[in-house]
Amino acid sequence: MAWRQILFNSRAILGPYLATGSARFSTKSNPYLVKVGIPEFLNGIGNGVESHVAKLEAEIGDFQKLLVTRTLKLKKLGVPCKHRKLILKYTHKYRLGLWRPLAPAIKS
Secondary structure, three states: OHHHHHHHHHHHHHHHHOOOOOOOOOOOOOOEOOOOOHHHHHHHHOOOHHHHHHHHHHHOOOHHHHHOOOHHHHHHOOOOHHHHHHHHHHHHHHHHOOOOOEOOOOOO
8 A cells, every 4th residue: 555655646746757658769760661562571571581472472372361371381382491480470570560571762
């Protein structure tokens, strides 16, 4: 009970001085692709994974299906272990909203 009172009293005292809203770590906004498909996704991952674009587009077809594809399906398609790990890692991050492939820089 005492901790609750201390916590609420400190908030009341420091309330106007606390920063509100979410913290921004960068003032520059990152350009994102509007439409993310299998080629854009694999190119965003890099590390040689983009070499499997034609194979995955032919067999899986849809980007939403790629997001729920399991490792055995990728193994049957002949994707090497290191590339499977990268694809699965980044699909998980994409589903959580923690990562998106960046758009190519616009030259002016």
